[in-house]
Amino acid sequence: MATSEPTASGADQDPNTANLRPSSTTYDQAWMHGCTRKLGMKICGFLQKNNSLDDKGRLAGQKNLLSCDNSDRDARFRRTESDFSNLYARDLLPAKNGEEPTIQFLMEVVEILTNYVRKTFDRSTKVLDFHHPHQLLEGMEGFNLELSDQPESLEQILVDCRDTLKYGVRTGHPRFFNQLSTGLDIIGLAGEWLTSTANTNMFTYEIAPVFVLMEQLTLKKMREIVGWPNGEGDGLFSPGGAISNMYSVMIARYKFFPEVKAKGMSAAPRLVLFTSEHSHYSIKKAGAALGFGSENVILLSTDERGRVIPADLEAKIIDAKQKGCVPLFVNATGGSTVYGAFDPINEIADICQKYNLWLHVDGAWGGGLLMSRKHRHKLNGIERANSVTWNPHKMMGVPLQCSAILVREKGILAGCNSMCAGYLFQPDKQYDVTYDTGDMAIQCGRHVDIFKFWLMWKAKGTIGFEQHIDKCLDLSQYLYNKIKDREGYQMVFDGVPQHTNVCFWYLPLSLRGMPEGEERREKLHRVAPKIKALMMESGTTMVGYQPQGQKVNFFRMVISNPAATQSDIDFLIDEIERLGHDL
């Protein structure tokens, strides 16, 4: 439950209101408790205390600003400070005398958010309170999603905020394992709050001086970690790994066929791209969008662990050339989405070198391992890549969105994308306009994605990211060791996972004796969706599943959540067995 529900009686009062004249020690403890738990009530308690000490009548004058009277609570409506019922958005800043209600409104919102933060980390709360689309659309207990012509009061807006969180999914909950991006980093959260308060745009130094410099320094640091000399090169933060991967294809094309920028694809021969059959679908999307055609994105075979077979790459390059195509680009995946596989970058780089192809490493998911001295060897050879996608919003726990495209050759992003818009990129500004990096992007306006990441790096140090990554990989090995020989489990591939992905089938009792064959396959295919549905309905945990190639639906467990512990892994196993044992 994401909201602070009212209590029906006054028995369960806030410690502040219940202790108007406490003994000193109790009072302080109660207050500190209140301070961190319910800011609004603390303010109430504070007012009431002064009230009781001095003059009850005085408070009446404040009623319209802040009311603590809970006696008229109506169980049908969640409690909000009553002063907001007559206030509207138009009463907030920049309105005259808008400062008081503005700050009070924001503090109410912050109370809702800090309550949500606390509950996110509380294992006694659910991960989600599942409802079907039609249920939410019909309106849950007055939560009306429809927009109207007339404004709603700020009281209703606060209710809407609570309800939005109540019916959402706690992606930071220690038992949320559903995506590659999990967790709720407090520093990152603070960074996002500041970013949205600054509300500016990355396209020019002029209006984002600090953020532009932070981006440049951070990208340089990332390039150093990739292993490019002195961290030289290009890069920017894009709205996600798919766009970062799209950039890599664009700049590869620009490098070898710069005339395509002006003349279009007809100026180039038939170009082909190579990527693993296990790679992220964004390479194929980029191929389709950029005019190569998805059929010209050639899928490479993998070994049983999902890693590209270099010989297959070479064979397919030769085959493509024989068919009159021109091989352009190879994507090596550093941490595949489902198996967590790392393609052998060095062997792929040798082939790219031999045939003069652009090498991109999609490290959206696995790039974070570069921060770990223990695990970065899995990306050996990445320093030979021409470009790298690396999403700090995945393995490094940075809030969404935060994805970097890193490029070894300086100037190529600008060469590929610049259109020199006069209204933004005036050459006659008073500062060094090489810091106006917006024309390198396919976007015009660009969200400030850097600050939260920069702030987290400051707050944790490189060493803090390393510890987080090592811990997540340890946890996934704990899970692997626990289930690899456990009754009812079957691993999708053998051996210790390279990344935190642990892929497995759970076999209900009814399937355990069944011989291999189509009937068993069909039944097994239905197990993971069924368990997942029950899991979501009970709201206790979330983990993903999918088929892959000829393999029927299996669970893909991934760990990037800093809140997860061994007990949460144990819980997940227990929960799968509880829900699935008798299917």
Added chain:
Amino acid sequence: MATSEPTASGADQDPNTANLRPSSTTYDQAWMHGCTRKLGMKICGFLQKNNSLDDKGRLAGQKNLLSCDNSDRDARFRRTESDFSNLYARDLLPAKNGEEPTIQFLMEVVEILTNYVRKTFDRSTKVLDFHHPHQLLEGMEGFNLELSDQPESLEQILVDCRDTLKYGVRTGHPRFFNQLSTGLDIIGLAGEWLTSTANTNMFTYEIAPVFVLMEQLTLKKMREIVGWPNGEGDGLFSPGGAISNMYSVMIARYKFFPEVKAKGMSAAPRLVLFTSEHSHYSIKKAGAALGFGSENVILLSTDERGRVIPADLEAKIIDAKQKGCVPLFVNATGGSTVYGAFDPINEIADICQKYNLWLHVDGAWGGGLLMSRKHRHKLNGIERANSVTWNPHKMMGVPLQCSAILVREKGILAGCNSMCAGYLFQPDKQYDVTYDTGDMAIQCGRHVDIFKFWLMWKAKGTIGFEQHIDKCLDLSQYLYNKIKDREGYQMVFDGVPQHTNVCFWYLPLSLRGMPEGEERREKLHRVAPKIKALMMESGTTMVGYQPQGQKVNFFRMVISNPAATQSDIDFLIDEIERLGHDL
């Protein structure tokens, strides 16, 4: 100044600490003042009050949690609550006992942010405190942008947050007119804070049920306002207008040449796109990126107000066909970036109909006018478009990023972009998977851009947006009326602006008598950059300038900031004259 600077002496104390035993009325007023002004100090004042009433010794035990002792302030360091000097990111949630420091840290951040919000709307503060890149890179008074291996204390992190805001630009300041996106909407800000706390992803209903539904309902509402029957169609929120425009080109190509998705551009004839010479550069960028080639983006001539001349479109279509090209797509701009011009959509739509071309309306900047009964006629004919870009983060004051691509034909976005990734878009989920809209996008992960906008719409109502837009247009007319015949001003084009863009040259005294000619042009070209530089160095206001075609640098004033008033317009004029009169 964005930070709460320490005062050297104790004379300028916070009202709370200065009034430990006030008279009751004074105290309450002082407290209410403190409540909204300095939350941290309020907490301190509260603790000290209890301390003075009961037992000073007790407070010592709280020292590590919250200290109010300012006596050891060092002028070289900004004040933070001293308890954070020994706390690190690792002490916050999910750490054991991390809840107290987490909430206290977030409250400190909120204090910094609410101070910033207050100052943003305070005309006695500067819009910016300008520094050159090299100055910021060298480190301003200990503001070190470099990242390191070791973590910094939370105290330093709070200082970093203050410094980041201090050296940034107040885009919500009533005198910030530099971009199309200005202002700081409090409801939108609250929405962004909530969005980042929820930290989820738009790709599936599974992990963003409420946000996915909000997006669908809001897009439907926007399509209704565009004028498509029953608001039917497609759409999504993209990371900005450039990407939205890119979507429009992609789906136009898919509509007429669906085989390009699989086969690439070689499967299509030479396709050409048409857009005004005044249109946003993103159409050209899209043409280059998607494989059309920027030369196949044909620029249309405009009248003196920057509006496309329909006859020129038809002539260029015929010309392109004669050259063996296939006209595909026409972009009509609804509110151009520099002039604020609205292309005549109905006349363009007639031509598109005649030649069977895709009609896109780039209403990134002007789409907001659809919310105004008084001004929406400027977009007449938009209901005949096949697709529309509309950025609520511009004219409607929604925080960045918030851009919608709206499409009349349902299903075409999915047809164009879907790749059916099994790990995300499982068909065997327990809920109606038509709500998993992620595969329509070229992105995989997609930031939640909808909530702030939905919440603002709830809080203002359609009517609130209308009032905002009408007010901004009134203000721009006020500016126009004030300068059109004023000495020293020359309008770039005649007549009342269609949008809030007011384009003008300011002529310093030395230029006023000078005859037309190259010398005057060269001198005039240098005036706006010089005034702008002085403006930024004095930090008083910000307005954009640029050349356009053969026209030398001129100011482009735009008004989307809800905080701006006539007095701010007056201030801008005074400031231009103060800084430019004697150039």
